[in-house]
Amino acid sequence: GEEKPVEQSAGSSSAAEISETAPEFTVNKIGVTYVKSPLNVPSIIEKEKGIFTKAFSEYGLPVEYSNLTTGPEQTQALASGDIQFLYAVGATSVILSASNGADVKIISTYSRSPEAFRLFAGKDSTIQTAADLKGKKIAGPKGTILHELLVAYLATAGLTESDIEFVSMGIPDSQAALVGGTVDCALLAGPVAYNMAKDGYRVVTTGKDLVDATIVVATSGAFYEKNPLLVKRFLEAQAEIAQYMKENAEETLEITAGETELSIEAVKEMFPMYDFSTEITEADITSMKKTEQFMKDNGMIENRVDINGLILKID
Amino acid sequence: MENLCKSYRVAEKQLKVLDGLTVEFPEQSITVILGRSGCGKTTLLRVLGGFEEYDSGTLLRPPLHKMGMVFQEPRLMPWLTVWKNVIFGLPKAQVDPDRIRELINTVGLVGFENAYPAQLSGGMQQRAALARALAYDPELILMDEPFAALDHFIREAMQDELLRIFSVHKKSIIFVTHSIDEALLLGQKILVLDQGRVEQEFSLESFDYPRDILSPELIDVKKNIIKIITQRSIT
Amino acid sequence: MENLCKSYRVAEKQLKVLDGLTVEFPEQSITVILGRSGCGKTTLLRVLGGFEEYDSGTLLRPPLHKMGMVFQEPRLMPWLTVWKNVIFGLPKAQVDPDRIRELINTVGLVGFENAYPAQLSGGMQQRAALARALAYDPELILMDEPFAALDHFIREAMQDELLRIFSVHKKSIIFVTHSIDEALLLGQKILVLDQGRVEQEFSLESFDYPRDILSPELIDVKKNIIKIITQRSIT
Amino acid sequence: MKNFWKAALPIIVIFLLWQVVSDMQIWSSYVLPGPGQVFRSFWAMVKSGVLLLHILVSLWRVLTGFLIAFVLAFLLGILAGVRPASAPYYRHIVEFMRNVPPLSLIALLILWFGIGETSKVIIIVLASFFPMFLNIKKGLASCDIKLLEVGHSLGFNKIQKFCRIMLPHALPDILVGMRVGLGYSWRAIIGAEMIAASRGLGYLILDAQQMSRSDKVIVGIFVIGIVGYLCDCLFSLAIRKALHGGVDNSWS
Amino acid sequence: MKNFWKAALPIIVIFLLWQVVSDMQIWSSYVLPGPGQVFRSFWAMVKSGVLLLHILVSLWRVLTGFLIAFVLAFLLGILAGVRPASAPYYRHIVEFMRNVPPLSLIALLILWFGIGETSKVIIIVLASFFPMFLNIKKGLASCDIKLLEVGHSLGFNKIQKFCRIMLPHALPDILVGMRVGLGYSWRAIIGAEMIAASRGLGYLILDAQQMSRSDKVIVGIFVIGIVGYLCDCLFSLAIRKALHGGVDNSWS
């Protein structure tokens, strides 16, 4: 389905506001990204239970899932109009694309999970503190929460990125590099991090107190303007998911284990690291501002981004 | 058919292959081009057939000629059997299996219809190429040493066949050869080519087919030709 | 050189090309294999040269023979010039430019040393292939209709050249042809091949070179050969 | 039979080595799982039917992409081979595209063609077009002039010359090109299924990497390799049947 | 001159279209930056010298990988072309590898060979080996038996036959293979530089993608395409010089 959003006249979009019964939208389907890693329980539950499908079937709109996992891909797809909601995208990616002129708006928080993001060292590495990292080779994905974690951790010892050798790689590749012994440390998250910890690799630090690891839900400003109803319905559906997770905790874990094919123990151990409440708190905004500052400082963005302006005020 | 042609071509240094040549090929007759190896016979034939550009001069061809050519090499399609090679030039609808079978019989390839060219001897390949040109049934046939690879008897048989075709269907034939005997046997007009020029023309229309090559008149002509060729190559 | 060979090969249906053939090729002499197109001359030569397996029978070859072959087709390397094609068989150190130049002169290709095979006429290509085999200077030369594409005079010159080489260097030559005259001119021993058998052997060692083909004895032999071949093809 | 052993020998050696290395526990099993573990997850996926689904989805994508690429390469190859004069118009663009990594275009493709099948198929087309194009072009352009002249002498028009002489003559080259192209189609499946796939062998590998399931990654690699190989065999077989020995099979 | 215009025409049209589309502001500059913006960031990179650095680093990697792949393909191609009997030993493994996406092997390569140049070069080798191998094999295997027999008649040994007849005969095929291979080397640069690169054109693109800098991505795409094209031209030229017309240039 590569239909582009159907541009309609202003008249029809205002009609959507007038008549609640037969609203007309600028889309004929709802594209949602589906990201299950690192451990995105709400996405898994939602898909299993078909909550969005149910919600949007009220408007006769089918829901289409897209497995776009990386942030840049998601923001690109949003810009192309193929996707309406980025359901779980790193705040860093949103800031990056916004800084480069993309029309992207945050509508709610997805999760915060500082502890799920970790810096690993070899099994019998001597690295204990941030100061020990000086001159070491560290692998991880650039421009992500993990990268931010590293820089924040270095800062605790008064170091900067230039004091270490940072190599940019995806998470699975970073893992392989650490296991193969060609790097001293690797920045890992999700099931990979869990496995490595189980295997005895040393956790140098988690993201706790360093980053907030804010994952958000985003849409485009244009889409919201023309279809506020749909965005509102989306938020309601999100609440339903949270509701379900609270009421069926055991089942939630089982479904997650089944979908990710992780052991139930692993899921149980990792689940508490995540805070899935959807409300955008003051702390979230502050952390995003911090992130934005971090990116500016590290030359990853050239234009400042107004975080408050990024967030859609929906009532 | 009348023409006047003149042309030369390049090798490395400019090499005049055809040099101010003026010939006329009468229609419905057998014209034989005779000459030594490398004297430009093939080139002349290729110019006539339109395979080769010429540098200067004019070439007049009567229109509406369906023209066939037998090349000096067999040039069979290696991926087709003898049968398919023979009918190669014919539209599917026009293939008359009986006629083709007869043709294949004439060139002595019965039993080899399904063989591939690589499985034939050199002479057999040349005969298959001959059959292909005849099957195409052209009004004008250009033949470049078609019988060189054939032994005495098959050659005789083929010469007879050619004369038969000629007399029955009154086709125009231009025949290249280096054998003086063959030229005398077949030609109504013989052009002796040397160094890009027509050294001499002989008209043998008065002799009826089949000819006896040992008849005194023809021996006279033969001596004449030999004299011309040897003379030229000495100078 | 003695041998006894017997072999047959497949086409589609089993086709006996050489059928219980028994021949002996004397050393240091010119043996001519004569036969009609498609009778198996090339096949016999290829078996002798070791290019083709034989099915049964034995083939005895004296050891240490440096053997050269002239194929029925020119088979020049299209990416090499005439000169390079001629010296193709020689190690770099053994190339004697004067000798090569002389050879090229003999085959009448002076001025075409730097031409590529595609730029030569059919006969010239064949002559270049001949020069290649001679340049290689083998003790035994197998020649498959080497002069078929040549005109009367060049053919005569080449025949003389061959006889000269033979008498000076006393090489063994096995020569395939379909021309009875050529066989009579060159052969010390003539094998008439038909249907995979040696129909008849003629020994002409008593005739000295150069021979006069019109001498009564040779005309007798010629008539004999013609009779044999025609007889066979009628049955 | 002897050939079977010859073929089996190196494969057995590789498997044994693998088993030994994984037994030695140099790397833990989630980094380099042993053959046993890989086979178990392979079997689990076979039983549940997901593997077949992944294979079919990818197969469909690969074949679609390959066919489109072939048709394009064939048409452009004909144009280039038969009318070299037209080359200046597209030559530079084709040559330019030949060197551009399809991976770098993913973002643009998503932008223009969305995240549906189109983008995925385009990635595969981009990967397999060029070997086919170059080989077809070479095959047609290197056609023996002598044989073409035969066509001329038989009064063939351009189309007849092309279909009856150039094409059969170029066949071995075209087939080599198609085989290389088919291989590259399979290789491009990861790149293609990076674009929002939820099924397919490429997705299987990418997803397993994210989920740290090395055993599944290896299953995916094996399955792609083997399915691709089988495709290639079928392709060779089909061609051999179609040609029944008319052309030597130097391409197989 | 006329050819120049023929070549320039479609390129100019593309640029104009691009300018028009980006002027129309259908997509924001984040999605599709205009030619002006792209040129500005290109110029900035040229001036600071980073672009040259990226080019040189990638060039070195591509050439190393290409050369290694060529040597391997040549050796194995000779083996396969000259001694078809040896095929069963490696055939299945080669055919298997031919269909495996190099991208899926990145993790394994990092594990075994680290994140240095080795892994990157291996990715390039994997990408360019197969077209060369198949073309070399085909070229050698399809050698005219008639010409080989000439070699036999001149008492050539196997090596002489190979060097003096088979090799020149297979040259056009080998060259087509090499050109396809060179193209694929360039295309593999993104995959290769996914492995912990900090320089190179592939890194430039990947980094720009991650940083959502579409303008830089486009600069990278153009530079790879053009540098690859130039490489190809140089390669063709070198060959044409080396052969001075002996072989028809159906491969160019």
Ligand SMILES: Nc1ncnc2c1ncn2[C@@H]1O[C@H](COP(=O)(O)OP(=O)(O)OP(=O)(O)O)[C@@H](O)[C@H]1O
């Ligand atoms: N394609 C070509 N390029 C350059 N020169 C050529 C080409 N074809 C033929 N020639 C030259 O033209 C001359 C005449 O060649 P042509 O083929 O016409 O001779 P011919 O009379 O047919 O000889 P033969 O009886 O040996 O076939 C030769 O000297 C040859 O070198």
Ligand SMILES: Nc1ncnc2c1ncn2[C@@H]1O[C@H](COP(=O)(O)OP(=O)(O)OP(=O)(O)O)[C@@H](O)[C@H]1O
């Ligand atoms: N490679 C082959 N495969 C199958 N049959 C073949 C092969 N080569 C030759 N033959 C057959 O063997 C027979 C003899 O062929 P050969 O080439 O020996 O004849 P020849 O005496 O040299 O004839 P010519 O004078 O026409 O060259 C022919 O009937 C031919 O069909």
Ligand SMILES: [Mg+2]
């Ligand atoms: Mg000629």
Ligand SMILES: [Mg+2]
């Ligand atoms: Mg023969």
